[in-house]
Structure formats: structure tokens, C-alpha cells
Amino acid sequence: MRREPPQTLGDYSPLLFPAAMLTIFFVVPFGTMIAVSFFQRQQGGFYTPAFVYDNYARFLSAFFGGVLGFSLMLAIAVAICCVVLALPFTYLLTRMARSVQVVWLVALLSVLSLSEVIIGFAWSTLFSRTAGITNILVALGLMSEAKALTPSFAAVLTGMVYQAFPYTVLVLFPALVRLDPTLTEAARTLGASPLKAFFTVVVPALRNTITATLIMVFIFALGSYLLPQLLGRPQHWTLSVLITDQAIYQSNMPFAAAMAVFLVLVTLGLVALTVIAGRKGEAA
Amino acid sequence: MTSVFRKFYFFVVALFLALPLIVVAGVSVNQKQTLAFPPEGFSASWYGEIFLNPEWRNALVASVTLALLSAALAVAIALPLAWFLWRRVAPWANIFQLLGVAPFTLPPVITALGLLTFWATAGFYGQPWTAVVSHAIFFVTLPLVTLSLGFTSIDRSLVEAAATMGADDRKIFRTIVLPLILPYIVSGYAFAFVLSLNEYIVAYMTVGFTMETLPIKIFNALRYGYTPTMASVTILFVTTAAIIFGLVARFGDLPKLLGAMSSDGK
Numbered sequence A: 001m002r003r004e005p006p007q008t009l010g011d012y013s014p015l016l017f018p019a020a021m022l023t024i025f026f027v028v029p030f031g032t033m034i035a036v037s038f039f040q041r042q043q044g045g046f047y048t049p050a051f052v053y054d055n056y057a058r059f060l061s062a063f064f065g066g067v068l069g070f071s072l073m074l075a076i077a078v079a080i081c082c083v084v085l086a087l088p089f090t091y092l093l094t095r096m097a098r099s100v101q102v103v104w105l106v107a108l109l110s111v112l113s114l115s116e117v118i119i120g121f122a123w124s125t126l127f128s129r130t131a132g133i134t135n136i137l138v139a140l141g142l143m144s145e146a147k148a149l150t151p152s153f154a155a156v157l158t159g160m161v162y163q164a165f166p167y168t169v170l171v172l173f174p175a176l177v178r179l180d181p182t183l184t185e186a187a188r189t190l191g192a193s194p195l196k197a198f199f200t201v202v203v204p205a206l207r208n209t210i211t212a213t214l215i216m217v218f219i220f221a222l223g224s225y226l227l228p229q230l231l232g233r234p235q236h237w238t239l240s241v242l243i244t245d246q247a248i249y250q251s252n253m254p255f256a257a258a259m260a261v262f263l264v265l266v267t268l269g270l271v272a273l274t275v276i277a278g279r280k281g282e283a284a
Numbered sequence B: 001m002t003s004v005f006r007k008f009y010f011f012v013v014a015l016f017l018a019l020p021l022i023v024v025a026g027v028s029v030n031q032k033q034t035l036a037f038p039p040e041g042f043s044a045s046w047y048g049e050i051f052l053n054p055e056w057r058n059a060l061v062a063s064v065t066l067a068l069l070s071a072a073l074a075v076a077i078a079l080p081l082a083w084f085l086w087r088r089v090a091p092w093a094n095i096f097q098l099l100g101v102a103p104f105t106l107p108p109v110i111t112a113l114g115l116l117t118f119w120a121t122a123g124f125y126g127q128p129w130t131a132v133v134s135h136a137i138f139f140v141t142l143p144l145v146t147l148s149l150g151f152t153s154i155d156r157s158l159v160e161a162a163a164t165m166g167a168d169d170r171k172i173f174r175t176i177v178l179p180l181i182l183p184y185i186v187s188g189y190a191f192a193f194v195l196s197l198n199e200y201i202v203a204y205m206t207v208g209f210t211m212e213t214l215p216i217k218i219f220n221a222l223r224y225g226y227t228p229t230m231a232s233v234t235i236l237f238v239t240t241a242a243i244i245f246g247l248v249a250r251f252g253d254l255p256k257l258l259g260a261m262s263s264d265g266k
Helices: A009-036 A054-059 A062-094 A098-112 A116-126 A133-139 A153-178 A181-189 A194-205 A207-222 A227-231 A239-249 A253-283 B003-027 B045-052 B054-087 B091-105 B108-122 B128-139 B141-152 B156-164 B169-198 B201-207 B214-223 B228-251 B254-265
Strands: none
Touching (some): A009 A253, A009 B091, A009 B108, A009 B128, A054 A253, A062 A098, A062 A153, A062 A194, A062 A207, A062 A239, A098 A153, A098 B228, A098 B254, A116 A153, A116 A227, A116 B214, A153 A207, A153 B003, A153 B254, A181 A194, A194 A207, A239 B108, A239 B201, A253 B108, B003 B228, B045 B228, B054 B128, B054 B169, B054 B214, B091 B128, B091 B141, B108 B128, B108 B201, B128 B141, B128 B201, B141 B169, B141 B254, B156 B169, B169 B228, B201 B214, B214 B228
């Protein structure tokens, strides 16, 4: 059956349910959130319809500027760590036997699907004094006594890299599978070492993919809301944590909504960049 | 790259991914209620606790129910949409494809907050079914992407032949399209199920004060200190995810499924 334009109104009927669901439960909530971001906050967690910029204005303080700066910096650090770790890994993975690939993919998906709560709990256990990694170091004689490694910035970063690493591999996987193996073979035949072939052939050929992946992992990391709370100190809190905090504990919905709208704008800008990077990749 | 380097690199990555889980598995079998590794004594009672302690059991039941229902609803939204986009030429309908992918692409806290303001405004805040709808919208991306991929792999000449022999759309769907697309429905459902089981922020913002799912229960328990049940639940979850994804890999083409998922996600 060829694809054809819908002839009668009845031909549209399959679209009815999905369109209604997505409109009512995604578009409308999104609009509600934007509307609330302009509302006036009342005492006691209520808010009244209004059209004020206060919530956005409040955002322009040094404190929230600092939080935003920290969130962006943390997400960039996570994105760079993940891509640096995942690129050679994914490249080697795509060159392995299919059955080995499948085992790794199952493992990566299992870790990726883990709740942030669980990842946070697992790493705080691993970094704890009584059950943590330092006990192993003590047993090996490398440290004199066990100590807690959390809360700290390094703990937050490790937890977030752990969370985003499987995602990075899965984003890189399709591009690396499609990479023409004769490219590296040619480089090898001409006498390049495997390492040199990787850096002079594979990495430049994937320049656009790497850019797009960096941005996608960055957005992914920007969404982390529990790990900074579970593994870090309050100064390690990100925008996502603050939004949750304002909405739930401070009962300031308009301000939380304003921050969320701002986060959407940052994200959308980056998605646009990803699309442009992708287009360039196709053209090349 | 030399195979020694490769083996070492893969070993380090495997260790990084497995280490937290190994430690958690270790503490989950501690005899007493202490956070100790290596475990002191051995006891499987913390696994029994998930099913015997009413609080944990209720959270487990809530989580599984939520995941079963929301994944089904997500498939029910994605299937007609993906079918329509495959069957018809209607470029403007792609906007719904975009809407289906958006909640998963944006930081989750945004979808969560949008749904919170929406349910609060509509007056349904805190009702259990709102969590089902919220999760279905949040995870509709997964069946949508697997199904879109599934439809592109259907040979159109099969459908053409059936149409020539007089079968109508409904009959073609039931006898040809549905059997071919079934593996993709199952994997889309499986992805949505596992992720819904683990989801925290959307569930917390929509029904966090009236209902406890397992991730919410773990987080709440963490604030009051440590109990080994968290560790046993963690291991239960990882095992469940690994079994489900293992089954998807066993009966489907996982590399292909992931190859298209990520390129569509861009």
C-alpha cells in the first residue's frame, strides 16, 4: 500500500487519541507552567493570576547567577568526561563480536535505567566510611584509615559521569557502527599505529557526531536533580535541584516555573545547535 | 589498538559500572542493620523484607502497577500515531512526533513541574491515576521511537499485495502489520516499563505526598538514615532491568533497535 494523503475525515481518526493525549497532558501543562511563571505569589504557597516579571527579576540575583554558572560548569565537565571515556570505548565495542556487543548493551541499558535515587545511594555507599572504597585501600595498605569521600564535588561529578556514561555510549553507538572500517584499515596499511589511526582518522571523521554528543550529554547532565543533593553539599546544588526545592519545599510555584522556563530556553537553544551540527554532518 | 590495551580499558569500564553495585550487593546481605562492606555475616532477610514489610510491599505494588499501566498507555498513544505517520502522507502530523519526543529530551524536572502545575490547576493533584498519565506522557518517546523504526522495516509490497486482493485497512492491520510490528511493541513496552519503575521526579511531583513508589520510598528512607532494604531493592531493580533487556536482546535485534533509537533521538 502506498502512502497517501488522508482522503476523508475518518482517515484522521487514528490520530485523534494520540493528538488529544499529547495536547492535553503535555502542551497544556507546559502552557500552564509558563502562565504560572508570570503569576503573583501569595503567602502560604498560593498564587494568583497576574502578569508580573518579579519571578524572572528575582532570578537575576548573584545567588542564582552563581547556581546557574555552577550548573552549566558541572554539566560541561560531565559531558567532556563522558565523551572522552566513551568514545574509545564505543569505538572498540563496535569492532567486537556481535554477541559481546549485546552483553555490553544489556549491561549499559540496565545501568542507564537505574533510578537517580539508586545511583545516589550506591555511590554514597561506595564513598562511605564504613562500607566504602577506602576500606579496600586500607586493606591494601595504601591508606592508614578509612574515611568518607562524600559529600564533595568529586563525588557529585563521579556519580553524574556514572549516570551519563551509558547514555553517551548509546548515543555514539549508531554513528560508530556506521563508520566505514576501511578508513582505519587504510591508515593502518599506510603505517599508522592503532592509536594514531584513531586520533587522525576516527576522531576527525566523527567531529560533528562528537559535537552533537557533547551537547546531548550536557542536556542530560543538566537534568540531574538528586545526585547533587545526595552526594554534594548545598553549594553543589544545580538549577534542577533548586527548581524542585522551590516547587516542593518553599511552595513558590511561580518562581520554580520561571526557573524551569529559563532552563527550557537554555535546553532548546542547545537542541537547535545539535540540529545544526547534525545538518553539517550530513552535508559533509 | 592493541588487545592488551583494549582488555584493560574494558576491564576498567566494567569495574566502574559494576563497583557500586557490587558494594550494594555486599551490604544487602549483612546480618545486622549496619552499613558494612565486606558484609558481616550473611542473611537474605533484607530481600524478604521487600515483600514482608507492609511499607516496602505497598511501594513495590504501587511501582509495579504504575509501570504496567503507564507503559500500556504509552504504547496506546504511540501505536496509532506511528501507524498514521507510516500509512499517510501528512507532514503537519510530524508535530505530534516532535511532541512525543520532547518530554524525554527536556530535563525531566521541566516535564515534572509542568504536570504538577497542571494537575494542581485542574484539581486532580495527588490522585494515583494522574501518575499513570504523567508517566505515559513522559515515556511515550520510547515506544514511539521503537515503533517508528518497526514500521520502516515493514516491506510495503506485502501490504500492497493484501490491498490488491481486497483487504481493507482494518484487515491489513490485523493480519499483516500487527504480527510484523509486535516485537517492536513489546520492546517499546519493555523500555517504558523499566524506566517507569525507576522514575523518581515525575512521580514525586505528581503523587509524592499521597503515594509512595519504590524510588520515592528509597529517597524518603535515605533521609531518615540507612536500612539494608534499600540495598536489596537496588539489587532487585538492577536484576529486573537486566533480565528484561536480556529478553529484548534474546528475542529482538538489540543493536539495531539502539542504532535507530539514538539517531532518531537527535
